[in-house]
Amino acid sequence: MNTVYKTKKYENTGEIHLYKGTRFISTCTLENVSLCASVEDSPSAISCKDEQEMRVYCATLGRTVCANCVGELYKTLD
Numbered sequence: 001m002n003t004v005y006k007t008k009k010y011e012n013t014g015e016i017h018l019y020k021g022t023r024f025i026s027t028c029t030l031e032n033v034s035l036c037a038s039v040e041d042s043p044s045a046i047s048c049k050d051e052q053e054m055r056v057y058c059a060t061l062g063r064t065v066c067a068n069c070v071g072e073l074y075k076t077l078d
């Protein structure tokens with residue numbers, strides 16, 4: 001299962017939420033609801049990251065990332 005993740009920053013709150021998706025050959029599709037289920041959107045599906053890449057990336061982003069989204073990211077063990 002090629003699960004991927006994508007960040008989207010919300011300028012109004014300064015928060016970054018994560019979206020989960022599936023990688024295809026040259027692109028990926030993303031769910032319309034964030035991992036924390038608090039925002040709905042259709043983020044652009046370019047440069048999605050796999051789970052490990054996203055964990056590293058979130059660590060560099062620090063507290064600007066939604067804690068609930070990060071929690072979901074660490075909960076998925078597939």
Ligand SMILES: [Zn+2]
Nearest residue numbers: 017036066069
């Ligand atoms: Zn979130």
